[in-house]
Amino acid sequence: MTANGEPSADTFAALHELLGPLNKTGVDLKPETRFSEDLNFDSLVVMEFVATVEDCFDISIPMNILPDITTVKHLALAVEKIVKADRG
Amino acid sequence: MPKTATSAYPPLRPTPTANPGLPKILGEFETLTASLDYAARGVTGFNFYSARSELSHVMPFRDLRESAVNHALRLSASGIKPGERVALLAANTPDFLVHFFACQYAGIIPVPMPLPTAFGRREAYVAQIRNQIVSATPSMLLGLPDYLPMITEAVEGRGLKRISTYADVATWTETSGQLHQARADELSYIQYSSGSTRFPTGVCVTHRALMKNCSAMSHAVENFADQRAVSWLPFFHDMGLVGFMLAVLASQTSTDYLATEDFARRPLTWLRLISENRATMSYSPSFGYELCARRVQTMPEGSLGLDLSSWRIAGIGGEMIKPQVMQMFGETFKPYGFRELAFNGSYGLAECVLGVSFSRPLTGMTLDHIAKDGLATHLATPVPNDGSPMGRTFVGCGVVIKDHNVEIRDVDDAHVLGQREIGRVYFSGPSVMTGYYNDPRATAETLIDGWLDTGDLGYWLGYELFIVGRAKDMMIVNGRNVWPQDIEWTVEHMDGMRSGDSAAIVLVDSQDNERPTILVQCRPANVEERGALIADIKARVQEAIGILCDVVLVPPRSLPKTTSGKLARGKAKTMFEAGEITALDT
Incomplete structure (x- = not known):
């Protein structure tokens, strides 16, 4: 994570690619894109997506952080935090 | 306590399917505690697996009983009296099971609480927990450390004597007090799996009712000696809690768990x-x-x-x-x-x-x-x-x-x-x-x-x-109960909407799929504004209720009312299906 709390372009690009096939509403994917409101993710799609993110980054995303993740940017920051903690 | 897999120990083995020397009894017990006392005489039990199907905890019924009795004495020593309620965050973990049964041995009534399952929606989850707490009025809440900040927010000002983690209970003083002797007509637990999220209703289940149902179900599925169960169902739903925690225990059936x-x-x-x-x-x-x-x-x-x-x-x-x-x-x-x-x-x-x-x-x-x-x-x-x-x-x-x-x-x-x-x-x-x-x-x-x-x-x-x-009127979406009143309340609290402006119904499409649908009385005449309104309503319902609805705009004053002025939801559905209410162009 960079000092100003912005996710890196690489993380966002990776999430962008994973989101592609799940983007049924066809919105432009931006850091502020919201999972519920803009992408219409229901809880089953959320879990499928979480699994692909975990596989891609080789991490485990704890369930208790989900309620605080509203946008792609929130997820990118959370992923970077977990990656950093895992890799020391 | 559950045994944990570490490299210092030989590999864990799940509890066996067969229970030599202990005749199978299919739930014919007076109380849930009596059924655990019996199951603890055998070698069967519960096994917990990781997402990659690796065994992480083994909990024979014997160990479950020992931990439950031990924690019952700690709960009692903490001042909770028989008949008081304790809210338990119903995670698929050994801790939840130990404390559910500890409550049984202490005469305390456990109330399983749901876990969050979706992105965002923190507010909706906190509100759901708060409404259940208001209804059940528990004296104590036990949960997992990761969730306690959110839960604490939900129960603020509700007069709980104690909010704690499961792990913490192990450090409480244990007295040599007496275990509660449960009676068949006492409550075993309260379950909030029905009712709306805004006005939840807790089902009161006695030991007798529980045992009668467990027994009848085990006979229906012919639970013979070779039966072994696998479940990923959440413990805050009846199918997970009763079907794959209580009924399997009451029939001494080894069960393997995967977290939901x-x-x-x-x-x-x-x-x-x-x-x-x-x-x-x-x-x-x-x-x-x-x-x-x-x-x-x-x-x-x-x-x-x-x-x-x-x-x-x-x-x-x-x-x-x-x-x-x-x-x-x-x-x-x-x-x-x-x-x-x-x-x-x-x-x-x-x-x-x-x-x-x-x-x-x-x-x-x-x-x-x-x-x-x-x-x-x-x-x-x-x-x-x-x-x-x-x-x-x-x-x-x-x-x-x-x-x-x-x-x-x-x-x-x-x-x-x-x-x-x-x-x-x-x-x-x-x-x-x-x-x-x-x-x-x-x-x-x-x-x-x-x-x-x-x-x-x-x-x-x-x-x-x-x-x-x-x-x-209840709808079931992906196994979850959704009340139309909750959807309508959400829509009618948006800007420009009034009470009685919406009807949430289920329509069946040509592929026999049930589609939750909201009929909304619409005032804007402009097609663009209507499109934006539909998107807004979908997004708001998605955020508040967590389901994706179809939104159909209908003319003002087209939704039928009962004589007392309430929405006639069933009639609205029939009229819409019969073409008597027509959708506006969008």
């Missing part, structure tokens, strides 16, 4: 566990089978290495059974030894503890094709299964459990109906709830002269019960 979120992420782990442990019984709503079948289609053929031939009871329950989904699953997994005859349609609800009817094991699904207008004519008229849009296929939910009765009564004059006549389903017998906790009004509306109004519509075909829909 791990199933949702990696559904095939469920099947892998069944295959590896030679399990015979596992349940899911239709969507669980669908997830697996869909996931396999993206994988190379034959790459799974599964053997599902041991699976005898592939139970389906928790929502309307979708026959096409089940057939797709059956065909997909036939090469892996899955038997379609194992499909077991069933029906139940928390107000009857859990189970009402089950199919006979290894008889497969009974399909009945009836005319689609049956709901209007109240007759299930058989039609040829030729894919005509005038027909709809229903799956039989089996025969009523022993010692209990079901009546199907006329929707208008309540006379008892016969074969193929569609009416309201009523249930009576020893496993009916005593009522909703602290809610005499809701209780009186549901329990009438010893009969429970299930709120569902159904018909008889021979001795088999078919459920065709709901007379009450």
Whole structure:
């Protein structure tokens, strides 16, 4: 994570690619894109997506952080935090 | 305490399926504690697996009893008295089970609380917890450390004496006090799996009702000595809590658990566990089978290495059974030894503890094709299964459990109906709830002269019960109960909306999918504004309720009202389906 709390372009690009096939509403994917409101993710799609993110980054995303993740940017920051903690 | 896998110990082994020397008793106990006392004399128990199907905890019933008794004494020493409620965050962890049973030995009434499952929606989750706490008025809440900040926010100002983690209880003082001797007519637990999220109703379950239902269910699924169960169902739903924690324990059945979120992420782990442990019984709503079948289609053929031939009871329950989904699953997994005859349609609800009817094991699904207008004519008229849009296929939910009765009564004059006549389903017998906790009004509306109004519509075909829909308004979306009132409340609290402007209903599309739909009275005449309004409503409902709805705009004052001025939801649906309310152009 960079000092100003912005996710890196690489993380966002990776999430962008994973989101592609799940983007049924066809919105432009931006850091502020919201999972519920803009992408219409229901809880089953959320879990499928979480699994692909975990596989891609080789991490485990704890369930208790989900309620605080509203946008792609929130997820990118959370992923970077977990990656950093895992890799020391 | 549960044993944990570390490299210093030999590899863990799950509890065995066979229980030599301890005759199987199918729930014929006075109380839940008596059933655990008995199960603890054998070698069977609960096993917890990771998302990658690695065994992480083994908890023989003997160890579960020991931990539960120990923690019961700590809970009692902390000042909680018999009859008080304790809210337990119902994670799929050994801790939850230990404390659920600790409450039983202390005479305390546990109230399982849900876990969050979606992105965002923190507010909605906190509100759900708060509403359940307001209803159940527990003295204490126990949970997992990761969730406590959110939970603490939810229960603020509700007068709880203590909020703590499960792990913390182990450090509390243990006294040498007496265990509570549970009586059959005392409450064993309160379950909030029905009712709206805004106005939750807690089902009160006594030890007697619980044991009667557990026993009847175990007989229905022929729980013999070789039975082994696998479950990923959440413990805050009746199917997970009763079916795969309490009924399996009351029949001394070894059970292997996968956490719900791990199933949702990696559904095939469920099947892998069944295959590896030679399990015979596992349940899911239709969507669980669908997830697996869909996931396999993206994988190379034959790459799974599964053997599902041991699976005898592939139970389906928790929502309307979708026959096409089940057939797709059956065909997909036939090469892996899955038997379609194992499909077991069933029906139940928390107000009857859990189970009402089950199919006979290894008889497969009974399909009945009836005319689609049956709901209007109240007759299930058989039609040829030729894919005509005038027909709809229903799956039989089996025969009523022993010692209990079901009546199907006329929707208008309540006379008892016969074969193929569609009416309201009523249930009576020893496993009916005593009522909703602290809610005499809701209780009186549901329990009438010893009969429970299930709120569902159904018909008889021979001795088999078919459920065709709901007379009450509740919707079931992916196994979750959703109340139209909650959806309408959300819509009507948006800017520019008024009370009575919306009706949330379920429509059935041409593929027999149930689609939650909101009819909304719309004032803007401009097509662009209407498009934006639809998007806004969808987004707001998605955020507040967590489901994706179709939104249909209708003219102002087109939704019908009752004489008392309330929305006539059922009539709105009939009128819309009949074309008497027409959608505005968008």
